[in-house]
Amino acid sequence: MNSNSPDYQQKTLLQRLNWQDWLYALVLAAGAVFAYTRYAQYMDIYEVGFLFGATAVFSYLGWQWKRLSILVLGIGAVSVFSINLYQGEQARATQVFLLKYLISSQSAIMWMNVLFVLAMATYWFALYKRSEFTGKVATALTWSATLFGFVGLMVRWYESYLIAPDVGHIPISNLYEVFVLFCLITALLYLHYEQRLNTKQLGGFVLLVVNAAVGFILWYTFDRQAHNIQPLVPALQSYWMKIHVPANFVGYGAFSLAAMVASAYLLANKGVLASRLPELDVLDDLMYKSIAVGFAFFTIATILGAMWAAEAWGGYWSWDPKETWALIVWLNYAAWLHLRMVKGFRGPVLAWWALIGLIVTTFAFLGVNMFLSGLHSYGTL
Amino acid sequence: MRFAVSLLSILGIASVVGTVLKQNEPYENYIIKFGQFWFGLFEQLGLYDVYHSSWFLVILLFLIVSTSLCVYRNGPLMIKEWRTFKEHASEKSLNAFSHQATFDMTSGLNVTKQQLMQFLQAKGFQYKSVVHADGGELIAAKAGTHQRWGYIFTHTAMVIILLGGVLDGNLPFKVQEMLGHKRIETLDIPESQVPEASRLSTSNPSFRANMTLPEGTSDHVAFVRVRDGYLVQELPFTVALKDFRIEHYATGQPKSFESDLVIIDPDLKEPITKTISVNHPLLYKGIAIYQSDFQDGGTALDFNVWNLFAPDNQPQPLAGAIFGKGTLGEGDDALTVEYNDFRKFNIINMSPDGKGKPHNVGPNITYKLRDNKGQAIEYVTYMQPMQIDGKHYFVAGMRQTVQDEFRYLRIPIDDELSINGFMNFRAIMLDAAKYPEIARKIARNSLDVGKDPAVVKQFENSVVQLLTIFAQGGYSQVAQIIEKNVPEKEREVVASTYIKMVRVAAYEAYNMGLAANKKPLLVSDAKTEALLRDSLNSFSDMFFYGSPYFLQLEQFEHKEASGLQLTKSPGQKWVYLGSVLLVLGIFSMMYIRERRIWLLLKPDANQVLFAMASNRKNLDFEQEFNVYREQLKGLLT
């Protein structure tokens, strides 16, 4: 009889918060207020809304997932430090030692690339050796890579304003920048599930797709000089971009994650690595969850895109190739979800489908820009 | 259900077709691409405008109907599931559950019941209890049944979105077209002559039309492009364009497009003035006006026209305006000039490897020269000299058909950054009367020739001969003559001698041109070498330019036209409403988890039967069941 202190009582989120959580939220809020007082002249009312909205969202996410809050604080601290080193001069990116080799936007992104490659190798090694410690190292490497990547983007944001105030813009406006974003979001989604499921065996798989993107970034940087910051074409000068693009990339990231889990599922199902990988049920569940998250965000992103199009192009739907392919991707996963939920499908068929879904998604993401022309003006190769 | 998935797939595939084949191109492009036979077939299939074809519409309608039916059939079921506690479950059926457990009851019935209810409350379950005939009691609980609304929301949302989309499509026109009341206009005639059958009245509920307004003009109709023709959409007001502006970044790329519009409407006391730009449209009377693009509005142009093959070097003035026409030459050889486009800024990447930064190379003009047989050659000329590999040239391109790339004539500038140096040089090189003097000068300066009058004469003759040939077709003419008259073994030697001689002649010719204009003469250095090489190349290329006229743009008075898009889309609010529903629906379907718990209290056996179920069996559910089982066990025993 322990009815006096029933231990089944669940605490609400607010009850669970401790002083560190509140401090974290306070720091974020202070940062937002600081940014507001400093940069209000560049923001319209929606962007002010996004700034404080982001504060709330990241506070909440950080409360739910403590490691994320550490990452957010780390990104903030390193970015502010880096920006201070610039002292308002872009040229210092190649003169100051720390900037040149570590935390100018370009170097930070390079570090991200390097760390992702190392992390993948370490994950595979950990899987092969069944070594817990190596797995922890791999996780730490992945976290560092995301730290550097986000710092790179934040500093790039600042750098764009150094070129000229009217050139300044959030760094999610061309193919180079969104590829970095893609790597980061996919890695974060993975890290989240890694912790939730307490399994590090999938890291090598997920980082395959991240490193494919890293390869693209490297090629794009060295062969095409794509890392140079370009001003925004008029159509992209909209607050919509700030929510449409990230929402899309949560979708792409989650679909990619699902596809890589699907590949692990298919291998395990054939008996390959089965003793090292998580149970099939766990993989199947993760695949579903990931597609569900992706689907929800992709829906939002497509709707936001339609609203933006209504403002920029004069119609919420123009059958522009990018739009149409977004629809195709969406229909594809809608069909996937139907089969699973309504018909109760499970297993290899859906795993294959999720894997092929990645091809469709990649085409929507990259192929459209390469092969089809349309109204979407960012990111031709 | 299988039907639904099939429809989703067909819609997907149909959409792919429309992205692979470029839509709404001018029909001649398709004919060139596919040939007449396939062109006709594809046209029948509506492949050039997939998303407005009848079959695509039919797929959409199918989707609307089948999804509506699906909601109609499953909706009531979902609502029932949402409401019910399933409190009529029998002990037998509960025993058959895969997730169930039995605990001993250590306290009395009422105490236990109280504890269990508190437990359920703490876990966020709603419950209902029924007393059974045998004295037992069943507590039936549910949580997350709102999930069931997710189904209704998503699927109703899809129907609403699709209906909204159809509302904004061109269904009314399609029906009228099929009935023969309306037809598209395919001829390029003035708007006022477009017949009634190709006009849409102001009461047309939805449209997406375009309007091109030159600065300082106004209009009250817009054009709807349909397949290879158009319709005239009448507007309930007049739109006037006061000014159109493009702003640029420091690098020259466009930063903003803005139009100062005036809306004139008898219903208004005062006209509305508003500046629109990309991402900032104007809404009036349900019609949204967008900045979509821009083009030339009839820029006035002043040219100097050089006749490349006439030895006299006086250019003739020529005035025109974009979209206008002019004439060059007389009689049978006369050419019509059609001024097609003027661009004030041209951002081009001029670095040889394509890796440098693009920059603005200044205005250019595109025009066509058409002969009396109707054959036309397209030209593009840049107004200012362009820097290529460190040197400056006047650049003009020509091409025979739209499919070709432009081929460029590069004319080197002179010391005064003008084209005159080359033009004077060209005039002398074409003027046979000047050749003896050139030959004499070369002979005098040349050590090899010696003093023997006969040798000198012979040398001079050969120079004159060479220049005559060169004037007939430049290097390629010289090459042809060599090929005809010189044995193969000696060709290379002869060719290099000729080239050297042409170079020397060019030096003299250029200087004669300068002297005639009292300009300082060239000195022999590397820069002069380069200038002469370029000048001779241009001279030779001149013969491939396709017409004798070189149009040099002297002045322009820029007039722009703003491209506006006007849309009326009554379906938009429905689409947005549907979108909100869709998001709500998807989130509730995926993030609300329906779970049910039954607790059967059996006082006779002093036992509690715990059963749990969910409509989605996944890992979360397994875990939750295990946790609850342990907690209940702790609570009860």
Ligand code: HEM
């Ligand atoms: C316009 C086409 C349709 C779209 C875009 C669509 C979309 C969706 C989506 C997004 C889900 C949710 C999956 C999830 O919760 O993760 C779903 C579930 C479902 N759909 Fe559809 N659907 C369509 C047509 C239909 C049709 C025609 C039927 C009729 C047979 C149908 C029956 C169902 C059922 C029964 C569910 C599962 C509901 C549940 O278990 O809670 N759908 N659909």
